[in-house]
Structures are given as C-alpha cells and as structure tokens.
Amino acid sequence: MNLGLMDVIKNIAVLGVAAYLTTQLPPFRRALSQSQYRLRDKLVLICIFGFFSAMGNYLSIPVLGAIANTRIVGAVAGGLLGGPIVGLGAGIIGAIPRYFMGGFTMVPAVMTNVIVGYLSGLVYARYGVRNIGVKAALVVSFGAEVILKLMILAFSSSFEAAWELERIIAIPTTIANCLGVMLFVYIVRDVYQEQEKVQAKAAQQAMQVIKKTNGVLWSGLTITSAQSVAETIYSEIDANAVAVTDTEKVLAFIGDGDDHHIIGQPIITQATKLARKNRHTVITNAKESIGCPVDSCPLTAVIDAPLLVNNRFQGSIKVYKTGAGVILPYEAELVQGIADFLSLQLLHGELEAQTILLAQAEYNSLRAQIHPHFMFNTLGTIRAIIRTDPEQARALIKDLSDIIRRHIRPGREMHTIKQEIDFVDSYIRLEQARFGDRIRIIKVIDPVVCRQAVPVFAVQVLVENAVKHGLSPKKGGGIIEIGVRREDNTVYISVQDNGVGITGKSPEQLLEAQPVSRIAAGIGIGLSNVHARIQRLFGNEFGISIKSRENEGTCVSIRLPWQEVAPDDTSEGSKSCYCR
Incomplete structure (x- = not known):
C-alpha cells in the first residue's frame, strides 16, 4: 500500500487548525506567558500537548499492519515549548492510546514518544522557549523522526516488516511531522509576539501616564x-x-x-x-x-x-x-x-503633610522653651546689679522680656535679618552682663540684606552656641564675629568665634537630626533643627556648614537664597533697614 504525502498533510492541517484554536484559549496563553512555570501551568500544558499527541494516534493511516501518524508532534512541541516535564508528560499521554492500538511497532512507538518528548524538553531547558524558532523546531523534529525510525527497526517484532514499512512511510511522515512541529512552534511564537506587542503598548501607556501624573496627587485628591x-x-x-x-x-x-x-x-x-x-x-x-x-x-x-x-x-x-x-x-x-x-x-502627600506638621510641632515646642539655667543666671545677674546700676538692670529686664515674648508668642517661621539681629543683640547684652568683657562682638552686615528673609532664631542659635560652647569654656573669653553678605542670588550668614573649637563630635554629627529631648538646651533650638528647617524651606542645596579647629575656634555659616521680605510683611522693630 502506498502512502501519499497529502494524506499525512491533511492530518497536519487538522492538527494545525486545532493548535491555532487552542492558542486562543486564555488558560493556554496564561500558562505560556509565565517566565517560570508553576505546577498548575505545567499541568495545563501537559494536558494540552498530551491531547495533541493522543489525537495524532487517531489521525492515523494504517499501513502494512502498522500506523503512520502524527503522534510525536504533540510530544516534541510540548517539550520545546514547556520543558522536560511537559514533554515527558505529553509523551506519556500520547503513548497510552498507541499502546492499546497494538501492532508490531507498538513497543518502539510507545518508547519513542516518551523519549523524544523528554529530549525536546532538554532543548527548552538549554536555550529557553523564546530562543526556539522554526529552524530549531525543524532540527529537533527531524532528530525525533530519526530516533523513531531507528527504534522501530531495532525493537519491532519483525525487522523485515519494519523495513518495508519505513521504506514506504519514512519520507512522507518525516516531512509531515517536521512540518507539524514547525507549524505548532510558529503559531505559538506568533502568540508570544502578539503578547509582547500588547505588553509593550501597555508599558508605553503606563509610562506616559506615570510621567504626566507624577506629583499631581501629592497635594491630595481634589x-x-x-x-x-x-x-x-x-x-x-x-x-x-x-x-x-x-x-x-x-x-x-x-x-x-x-x-x-x-x-x-x-x-x-x-x-x-x-x-x-x-x-x-x-x-x-x-x-x-x-x-x-x-x-x-x-x-x-x-x-x-x-x-x-x-x-x-x-x-x-x-x-x-x-x-x-x-x-x-x-x-x-x-x-x-x-x-x-x-x-x-497620595501616601507621599500624606506623609509629607505629617512631616511638616511634626516639624512645625517640634519647632513650636522648641521655640516655647527657655532653658531654666539661662533664666536663673540672667535673673541672678539682674539681681546683682539692680542696686548698683538700676538703669542697666531696667535695660536687661527689657531685653529678657523681649526674648521671652519672642519665644512664647506664636508667629510665622520667617522674618528679616534686621529682626533677627535685633533679637541677637538682646541675647548678647544679657550674656555680656554675665561675662563682661570676656565676650566681645563684631558685626559686619551689608545694609542691602537687612530685609533678607531668614528663619526665626537661626542666627541666635549660632551665636548662642558660640557663647556656650566656644567662649564660655575658654579662659579670658574671646570674640564673636557676625557677618552677613550677598553674592548674586545667595546670602551668606556667618558666626565665627576664636574659642576652644568643637571636640568630641564631627561637624556632620552636629547637623544630624535629633529628637527634641536630646537637642542641646540653651535658650533655643539646636543646630540640627535650624539646618533641617532651612533645607525644608529652601531645598537641600541650602543650610548650615561648620568649620572648626580645636583651640582655634569655629565658624558656622548659613547659606540662603536671596529672598527679600516686602516692607508690608515686616513686624514691629523692623522699620529701619539699618543693621548695627
């Protein structure tokens, strides 16, 4: 009996149509889309490719007491597209109906279906499914056909019958089954390409939406x-x-x-x-x-x-x-x-709002504090001189009341350099009343910056630290120089002393954020808090920098953007642009 190539190709056409319809099923697409198959995905693929392998038995043509079929297409395609386990499982499922069909080629046919399914899966494991194209499918399917022919010749119950069979069907079945595997791989690769196009489109759409909406909801959903x-x-x-x-x-x-x-x-x-x-x-x-x-x-x-x-x-x-x-x-x-x-x-905006509220609460808490030691020392000084110099005592009481009022009075976070220097002057006069000539002040302030916006207490903190940690421990005291200048659109404020310098901590450690309870007291706010406030208000390129040499002194500088406060925004005590 002669076997025509068209007889087998008709069966391949049926298999191809079924394969295409299967690739449109959502479960099949989901399973193939996994970069690493889960057990459920493997079971889905085993069942699908096993079905095709089993169906190949029934799309068969009896020849000389044997069967010419497309059974290995499902097993080989399963291995190439699903891996060793899928290929092995599909091969076993396809071999079960063949076992019950009998014939003198039954044993080698069953064995080969399982073997080529597993071997095809090894190709998947070596190269990956996305690197397996039509050419690879041709080579693997041709190799599977060669193995099948050799197994039939070696293990059939009648070598003469097997030889006569292969003489008739070898070329048609090899061509047809290779075409079947190639067709299956081509269809599945087409599915991959379609999915990749969809994913690329979705990724592009997502990137455009993210780009255009980035930051839109930071201020809330309005x-x-x-x-x-x-x-x-x-x-x-x-x-x-x-x-x-x-x-x-x-x-x-x-x-x-x-x-x-x-x-x-x-x-x-x-x-x-x-x-x-x-x-x-x-x-x-x-x-x-x-x-x-x-x-x-x-x-x-x-x-x-x-x-x-x-x-x-x-x-x-x-x-x-x-x-x-x-x-x-x-x-x-x-x-x-x-x-x-x-x-x-939205979460970012909520956290940002909470951060601002927390910073404001910390700032309000700190500005409301006046350290007891400062109060005791100042009141003790006033008590000592009130009998000998009532006028000076009266002036010191006014300075102290100004400081207390500024600390406990709610107000905005910014004011002018002029207002800040006036506040610093009140603080310095109180300290000079205690230390006398041990504390000397030099101020070099450009008049054009008197309306520059500055965080409340920013300069006072620098002066307080210079007095407390720089000059107070030094025998004989020293000099504090306050400088304010403008360069282009930047304002620099410096407080330099010739005291003992910084010991025990690096300048970087002094600027690290600390909880309120650990901030060094005095009458005001720690350097780290001022630094954080400046960066929150103006950006990370601004803030405090520190240079110090032990036993030589310390220079603390503030860098701010030029930002003049309008005359209408100034409060009392700031009517003049003159800075002493």
Missing part, C-alpha cells in the same frame, strides 16, 4: 488634580470614558455618559460602591453589573480600581467602555498599576 489625572488616562488609554472619585462623590468625568455622570455628584454606580466596600478592583463587562441607575447610560464595561492609602479607601479610578467593548486582561493590569502608582502619590 477636583483639579482629579481632572488632570482623568484627562491623562483618557488620552493615553483606549477608553470611552474615564472617571475619578473620592470617597463620596465624582471629582472628574470625561467621555460618554457625561450628561448624567456629573462632577460633584454623589457616587451612583454599584461597581464603585463595591470597590469602596471590599477595597478590591472591580472588573465587569456587563452593563447591569456597573449599576448605573440611568437606563440610557451607554457604559457597558468598567474596571474600577480603588485608591488605597494604608488600606483606607481614598477614591477610585474608573475606565469605561461602551457598546461591544470589553475590558481586556492587559487593560485591567494597566489600570490597576496606575491606581497603585496614584495611591503611592
């Missing part, structure tokens, strides 16, 4: 920020409508259905209410599940992704389709990813 987010998503994603809500109402809506989905209106769709209740993404391709109470609403499919901050529902991103449109899996993942990114922005 109508303005929600509108910006909705416009960006609507322009980048294939959607018929996009909406953004907070916990209670619609903040933005663009697209079909905007006649009744109105900004400011309470949430009316059941999908959003379900997402809010369960804090999970809701995906539906049924108009009834959306739950819009307006019968004429054109929206038929939605993905409703919640915006969660610490598992608290803050709002939702809703992407709608109309008519026959459905939410595709990649679109669901894309919208969920965008929602996660926007949730992180």
